[in-house]
Amino acid sequence: MGHLEIKRLSKSFDGKEVLKHLSLQVEEGEFLTILGPSGSGKSTLFHLIGGLIEPDQGEIILDSNNITGQRGLISYMPQQPALLPWRTVIDNAMLGEELHGKADKEKAVEMIQKAGLAGYEDSLPDALSGGMKQRVAFIRALLSPQSLICLDEPFSALDDFTRLEMHQWLLAIWAEYKRTILFVTHNIDEALFLSDRIIVLSANPSEIANEYKIPFKRPRNKELLLTEEFLEWKRKLNKSIFQRQDGNETDH
Ligand SMILES: Nc1ncnc2c1ncn2[C@@H]1O[C@H](COP(=O)(O)OP(=O)(O)O)[C@@H](O)[C@H]1O
Ligand SMILES: [Mg+2]
The missing domain is CATH 3.40.50.300 (P-loop containing nucleotide triphosphate hydrolases)
Structure with missing residues (x-):
């Protein structure tokens, strides 16, 4: 696939x-x-x-x-991380998955921790640096079920x-x-x-x-x-x- x-x-x-x-x-x-x-x-x-x-x-x-x-x-990750400002880090990370069915919260938490973002699960994107936002956007792309991920600069x-x-x-x-x-x-x-x-x-x-x-x-x-x-x-x-x-x- x-x-x-x-x-x-x-x-x-x-x-x-x-x-x-x-x-x-x-x-x-x-x-x-x-x-x-x-x-x-x-x-x-x-x-x-x-x-x-x-x-x-x-x-x-x-x-x-x-x-x-x-x-x-x-799964498409645009140049700007495009996180929804009113959703927390964990809810942003699970967005792509949610759009295609049920999200696996445990896995999302695990990936957020691996991304060095432990403790930020319930923060809003505004509290993150540029690199941290990109990591959340990438986790969202990875958790989405599509087999091809397109990353635009x-x-x-x-x-x-x-x-x-x-x-x-x-x-x-x-x-x-x-x-x-x-x-x-x-x-x-x-x-x-x-x-x-x-x-x-x-x-x-x-x-x-x-x-x-x-x-x-x-x-x-x-x-x-x-x-x-x-x-x-x-x-x-x-x-x-x-x-x-x-x-x-x-x-x-
Ligand atoms: N919707 C559009 N309408 C008119 N011109 C466009 C549109 N989208 C892209 N272009 C033009 O197509 C060319 C390539 O743009 P783009 O794909 O954004 O390049 P890149 O991502 O390589 O920088 C540019 O000249 C841009 O102005
Ligand atoms: Mg471009």
Whole structure:
């Protein structure tokens, strides 16, 4: 469960082509990141996958079912944590589950504690820092029953230290609760640190420029960020993105 296939997806807004014949597959249990500059259509892709908008052309297939234009079949975590301010931490964490049936409060409490938020179960979101809110939003996404989780630049508003902590936390949780994750970001370090595979988007209209399998062993920790191997990959992705923007040939 959680296998996604996108077939030749195209979308224009007011005659401006944003996505063009975009095709990709996400394997079950994979952590796939789509890396692209701002405005390249990453959020648009998620809105299409989530059924919030319809494509001009193309299909979205989840576990062999055509889900194009259908809502509620994937778990989606937007850029802003979007917690309901009047619901407590525990009630926010259980929201996705509640919408699809009965929530398992014991499990939600356990995950909140694992997220380092013990004691905040009955607090309102206002009492939490940005990183803490993101953790609650991510727990909500994980507790939802859908097998595919789409994360739209969830850490871009956080400072570097908090972001690194969140990356390590996310990887630990993901290792335990193995789900398929489709992640979008414009941050190369983040993409390299987290992913099994990275797809680089070109800008306007977006097509797939390059695809890379990331070989770093798991579990990954912050020491990886300073290794020669990591820096080598960073140079490679930088080149891939900036060559593309300059309109030169890219290496495959
Ligand atoms: N509902 C919409 N109406 C018109 N233009 C849109 C709409 N949604 C997105 N766009 C345009 O599509 C392009 C891609 O936007 P977006 O998907 O948000 O990019 P990203 O998430 O990669 O930064 C932008 O030029 C944006 O202005
Ligand atoms: Mg976006």
